[in-house]
Amino acid sequence: xxxxxxxxxxxxxxxxxxKELRKLQAEFLKLQRWVIKERKKIAIVFEGRDTAGKTxxxxxxxxxxxxxxxxxxxxxxxxxxxSQHWFSRYEKHMPNVGEIVFFDRSWYTRALTEITxxxxxxxxxxxxxxxxxxxxxxxxxxxxxxxxxxxxxxKDIQKKRFEKRKNSPLxxxxxxxxxxxxxxxxxxxxxxxxxxxxxxxxxxSPWVVINANTKRVASLNSLRYILEKFEYPEKNIPKPxxxxxxxxxxxxxxxxxxxxxxxxxxFKVLSSFSDE
Numbered sequence: 001x002x003x004x005x006x007x008x009x010x011x012x013x014x015x016x017x018x019k020e021l022r023k024l025q026a027e028f029l030k031l032q033r034w035v036i037k038e039r040k041k042i043a044i045v046f047e048g049r050d051t052a053g054k055t056x057x058x059x060x061x062x063x064x065x066x067x068x069x070x071x072x073x074x075x076x077x078x079x080x081x082x083s084q085h086w087f088s089r090y091e092k093h094m095p096n097v098g099e100i101v102f103f104d105r106s107w108y109t110r111a112l113t114e115i116t117x118x119x120x121x122x123x124x125x126x127x128x129x130x131x132x133x134x135x136x137x138x139x140x141x142x143x144x145x146x147x148x149x150x151x152x153x154x155k156d157i158q159k160k161r162f163e164k165r166k167n168s169p170l171x172x173x174x175x176x177x178x179x180x181x182x183x184x185x186x187x188x189x190x191x192x193x194x195x196x197x198x199x200x201x202x203x204x205s206p207w208v209v210i211n212a213n214t215k216r217v218a219s220l221n222s223l224r225y226i227l228e229k230f231e232y233p234e235k236n237i238p239k240p241x242x243x244x245x246x247x248x249x250x251x252x253x254x255x256x257x258x259x260x261x262x263x264x265x266x267f268k269v270l271s272s273f274s275d276e
Contacts, residue, residue, distance in 0.1 A: 048151035
């Protein structure tokens with residue numbers, strides 16, 4: 001398991017967010033064209049608690065991809081047969097040649113929500129944890145690359161997002177009483193989440209934990225991580241130090257007067273007059 005966090009993103013303003021996002025989305029399209037041309041197969045898993053922003057992040061990442069070569073898998077409640085044949089449920093959704101597939105929740109639901117809420121038996125859970133990595137290895141033999149992203153959100157942030165959903169005239173339908181039941185088992189979910197990280201991370205497909213307390217930052221970090229993971233033609237990911245010079249994140253004092261939210265160029269000009 002590894003944590004991926006570009007520190008400069010935490011203070012990015014909306015204008016620079018849009019500019020950075022556009023650059024990264026253009027890079028992702030380059031990656032997709034490489035996937036198509038070289039007949040690659042990539043599965044990108046998004047996991048996380050309710051309100052972590054899985055669906056939104058996938059929407060941002062996939063917005064400008066060529067539709068014929070990208071799919072979203074978002075499965076509902078499993079049937080009894082699907083619950084008993086868990087891995088088979090997902091095998092038919094894995095990427096074909098030249099395709100990127102996003103999983104909005106995945107087979108790892110068994111290691112998180114299912115066991116937390118007792119939707120599966122202890123035996124089913126243990127079987128999953130014991131066999132999932134060898135199952136994934138079988139796909140690498142078919143040249144399918146699996147990227148596993150976990151969006152991490154704080155308890156108080158989740159609570160605020162639940163309230164926003166509940167009271168919104170547009171997205172109230174996203175909220176259910178079952179969401180609160182899962183939230184009430186926060187500590188149990190945390191325990192199983194840590195078990196998942198410890199047991200199911202591999203050198204080839206580690207769990208990548210991304211801070212999702214700010215959704216736009218989570219989207220940028222997710223995009224950047226995926227782009228950095230693959231080598232594709234004309235790769236040109238913008239360097240944080242380069243674009244962060246345009247961020248209004250600099251402050252200084254001149255004769256006791258505080259100047260805030262300065263750009264790098266403004267800061268550079270005024271720094272010689274600084275009190276510090």
